[in-house]
Amino acid sequence: MNIKTEPMTINIGPQHPSTHGVFRIRVSFDGEDIVEVEPIFGYLHRGTEKLAEERNYVQIVTLTDRLDYTASMTNNQAYCLAVEKLLGVEAPIRAKYLRTLTAELQRIASHLIAVGFFLQELGTFGGTPLMYAFRSRERILDMFEMLCGARITLSYMRPGGVFWDTSSEFWEALDSFLEDFPDELSEMEDLLLNNEILMVRTKNVSPLTAEKAINSSLSGPVLRASGVKMDLRAIDPYDAYNLVEFDVPVGANGDNYDRFWVRMQEVRQSLRIITQCKDQIEPGPYRLELPKVIRAEDGAEAYATVEAPKGELGFYLVSDGSISPYRMKIRSPSLINLSAINQMLVGWKLADMIVTLGSIDINMGEVDR
Amino acid sequence: MPITDLHTDIVAEQLSSKFPEEHFTADSNCVWVPSTIIVNVCSFLKTEKDFRIDYLNSITAVDFIDHFDIVYHLSSIETQNRITLKCHLYGRDDLSIDSVLDIWQGADFQEREIWDLMGIKFNGRPNMKRLLLWEGFEGHPLRKDFL
Numbered sequence: 347m348n349i350k351t352e353p354m355t356i357n358i359g360p361q362h363p364s365t366h367g368v369f370r371i372r373v374s375f376d377g378e379d380i381v382e383v384e385p386i387f388g389y390l391h392r393g394t395e396k397l398a399e400e401r402n403y404v405q406i407v408t409l410t411d412r413l414d415y416t417a418s419m420t421n422n423q424a425y426c427l428a429v430e431k432l433l434g435v436e437a438p439i440r441a442k443y444l445r446t447l448t449a450e451l452q453r454i455a456s457h458l459i460a461v462g463f464f465l466q467e468l469g470t471f472g473g474t475p476l477m478y479a480f481r482s483r484e485r486i487l488d489m490f491e492m493l494c495g496a497r498i499t500l501s502y503m504r505p506g507g508v509f510w511d512t513s514s515e516f517w518e519a520l521d522s523f524l525e526d527f528p529d530e531l532s533e534m535e536d537l538l539l540n541n542e543i544l545m546v547r548t549k550n551v552s553p554l555t556a557e558k559a560i561n562s563s564l565s566g567p568v569l570r571a572s573g574v575k576m577d578l579r580a581i582d583p584y585d586a587y588n589l590v591e592f593d594v595p596v597g598a599n600g601d602n603y604d605r606f607w608v609r610m611q612e613v614r615q616s617l618r619i620i621t622q623c624k625d626q627i628e629p630g631p632y633r634l635e636l637p638k639v640i641r642a643e644d645g646a647e648a649y650a651t652v653e654a655p656k657g658e659l660g661f662y663l664v665s666d667g668s669i670s671p672y673r674m675k676i677r678s679p680s681l682i683n684l685s686a687i688n689q690m691l692v693g694w695k696l697a698d699m700i701v702t703l704g705s706i707d708i709n710m711g712e713v714d715r
Numbered sequence: 716m717p718i719t720d721l722h723t724d725i726v727a728e729q730l731s732s733k734f735p736e737e738h739f740t741a742d743s744n745c746v747w748v749p750s751t752i753i754v755n756v757c758s759f760l761k762t763e764k765d766f767r768i769d770y771l772n773s774i775t776a777v778d779f780i781d782h783f784d785i786v787y788h789l790s791s792i793e794t795q796n797r798i799t800l801k802c803h804l805y806g807r808d809d810l811s812i813d814s815v816l817d818i819w820q821g822a823d824f825q826e827r828e829i830w831d832l833m834g835i836k837f838n839g840r841p842n843m844k845r846l847l848l849w850e851g852f853e854g855h856p857l858r859k860d861f862l
Contacts, residue, residue, distance in 0.1 A: 387824075388847035395832075396856055560792055563771050563821020576792050581718045647744075649788055649799070651772070662775050662786070677773040677788075685821050714847060 353381055356696075360389045366463070366703070367710025378695045385684055390714040398674040403429050403505055403640040406674070411499035414680065414712040416459050419452035419490075420654040422503035427584055428661035429505040431648035433640065437585070440630040441507035446586040447623040448493065448502060449652075450616040454527075455486040456655035457567075457609045457616075460707040461534075464606055467704040469697075470543050475534060482530050485523050492516040505640060507633030517624075524621060531613060539610065548602035552690045552702040559600060562686035565679050566657025567608045568706055572600030578653040590622040602698075605705040639669050656680050656707060680712040718790065720744075721766070721798045733759055742801075750785070750802035754813045754839075760789065760798070761818055767793045771819035774826065776833040778859045781805070783835060785812060804835065807858075814840035832857040 359370035368389035374382040394413065398406045410425045411418040423445055430436060437445070462479030465471050487497040492515050494502040502509055538544055554564075559572040569576055577594040579587045595611035597604025644667030651660040657679030666672040683706050690702055727741035730748070734755065740747040748756050760768040772788040787800040804810050814837035816822045826837040827846040834855030837843060844850065854861050 388849070391847040393856060396862075560769050561820050563819060574792060581716065581795060583717070649773075658772065660773055660788070662773065662788070664777055673775075673777045675773070675775040681824055682821055685823055 351376065358699075366708055367713075369703075369708065369710055369713065371703075373691075373696075373699065375696065380691050380694055380696070380699060383688055383691045385687060387681070388714055390710045392715065394715045395674050395676060399670055399672070402669045403642075403671070406671070407501050407504055408499070411501055412711055413676065413678070413715060414456075414654065414656060414659075414709040415498055416709055417452050417456040417655045418498065418500045419448050419502060420456075420652055420659060422501060423449050423585070424650060424652040424654065424659045425661050426503045426505050427652060428648050428650035428663050429640070429642075431650045432642045432646050432663050432665060433505070433636075435506060435634060435636070437507045437634060438631045439586075440511075440627060441632050441634075442586040443589075443623045443627040444508050444512065444632060445503055446590065447620055447627070448490075448508075449585070450619045450623070451486050451489065453616050453655045454613050455483045457613050458483045460567075460655070460704075461606060461609050464701070464704040464707070465538070465544070467700050468544065468547050470547070475538060478530065478534050478537075482527055485519070485527075489516055489519050489523065492519060504633065506636045507631075509633075511632045520620075520624065524617070524624075528617065531610075531617075535610060539607070544606075545603065547698075548606065548701065548705075550599065551602045551698050552694055552705070554600040554686055554690055556600070558686060558689055562689075563682050564657070564686060565683065566653070566655070567612065568605055568657065568683050570594065571597035571604035571608045573598055578651055578658060582651070584650070584652060586623060586626075587619075589626065590619050592619050602701055602705040605707075609707075641665075641667060641669055642671075643667060651677070654679055656709065656712065657683055659712075676712075676715055678712045678715060680708040680710075681714075684708060684713070716795050718795045718797055721796045723798070726760075726766075726798055729763070729765070730756060730759070745786070745799040745801045748800050748802055750804055750812050753785075753787075753800070753802055754815060754818070756800065757787070757789075757815050757818050765794075766796065766798075767791045768796070768798065769793055771815070771821045774815075774822060774829065776829045776835055776857075778833065778857065780859055783810065783833065785829075785835070787815075807860075809836075810834065811836040811838050813838050816840040831855070834858060 353374045355374045360368040370386040372384045410421040413421045458479040462476035465475040554572050556572045556574050559569050575596050592615045597608050642665035646665045649662045660677030662675040663671045664673040723741040723746050727739040727746050730739045760766045768789045768791045770790045775786040777784045783804040785802045790797040831845040
């Protein structure tokens with residue numbers, strides 16, 4: 347007997363714990379299988395690009411904190427590099443090392459959130475890995491507090507360098523973090539990397555080919571999981587990345603497991619970079635003496651990108667010679683990483699959808715801006 | 716292997732020999748392309764073996780009151796090259812340019828965002844809707860005359 351079925355449409359979000367903020371996605375199902383997805387954006391749109399046109403170059407640093415609020419350090423970095431490119435100046439070497447070091451700490455913190463929530467969304471671990479991840483992330487936030495007094499919205503970097511030099515308290519905390527964290531990470535890896543439940547739920551689920559990933563402009567761990575060795579820190583080094591050694595881990599299948607695995611490997615590489623920065627850094631000026639109110643040349647423009655934890659974060663600045671940028675465009679990795687969402691979700695089940703969204707690791711502050 | 720910027724005059728020269736009737740100008744950091752043939756230029760850059768521009772980094776629109784600039788930041792993961800293309804669009808009402816969605820799927824949300832915030836339509840693509848603001852919102856907020 348043939349039973350006539352009709353597709354059913356379900357709205358997930360904007361208020362849903364798995365959507366990492368206020369993301370809404372309209373999904374049509376045939377039974378449990380996804381047949382159509384339509385992401386709907388804009389619930390956290392604050393008009394950052396328009397706001398920037400009314401503020402001076404230093405004030406905008408605080409706006410960038412509020413893009414991807416789990417990685418404000420790298421947002422600051424991308425913006426400051428764009429302003430420096432616009433002005434044709436370079437930060438002193440100590441500032442470059444401090445930026446590289448803090449950006450890598452931020453990458454660890456952001457990847458810990460990504461991995462922790464990804465595992466939470468599998469619904470099988472009862473929160474243990476998330477608590478492991480947050481235990482380590484907390485120590486990074488403590489270090490940020492020692493650097494600049496803030497834990498989330500840091501504004502630590504400024505055009506020409508960093509806001510303040512470090513205290514001895516920070517270096518002591520960093521030493522003890524570098525001593526403890528590898529063991530904490532091993533603990534997570536032992537629990538997870540060969541975990542059978544995790545393998546069954548994520549291996550070969552929502553795979554994405556390299557060709558598709560490149561064509562959809564994906565970047566960051568999502569692109570590298572598909573086997574594309576593209577890391578801006580390696581191919582277009584900024585700050586002190588040309589002075590340190592690290593590897594770029596890539597996945598093989600581009601499935602949910604690989605996206606998770608690449609992040610776990612990147613945390614190890616970040617630790618390597620941090621250790622090298624700590625060993626190589628020397629006393630010296632930590633900020634350029636720029637004018638209090640920065641003005642760029644009329645008609646000057648600059649596009650600077652960094653490898654943020656989520657992917658390629660770019661700032662495109664156009665100047666008209668005034669104290670504010672004439673136009674500031676943010677190339678948001680979280681938004682563009684959703685470009686392939688149709689290929690990743692259609693044909694898979696509802697329960698996989700939540701996990702796949704977790705594996706892309708979006709942040710709504712950055713998607714909507 | 717580090718990524719390198721393609722020489723804009725070499726790209727402009729190659730484009731001129733491919734599209735002899737059109738005029739290309741090489742700037743220090745970009746190549747100016749007539750907006751009417753942007754799709755042909757992009758698919759040439761993507762398929763031509765010297766360039767293999769397979770990755771669209773970003774699309775931006777800038778409002779200069781009497782005209783708009785559309786800026787394409789492109790790169791090639793295969794050959795590790797980078798190039799920036801720019802187009803002029805004159806006027807303020809009913810502006811449109813052809814969509815590059817068929818060439819790079821990554822253009823989808825960015826083109827919708829430009830329509831939403833700058834009011835420039837992209838022809839020949841489905842789902843040309845606002846991205847961040849709701850349907851029925853009046854005006855395009857990133858335009859200089861909005862506020």
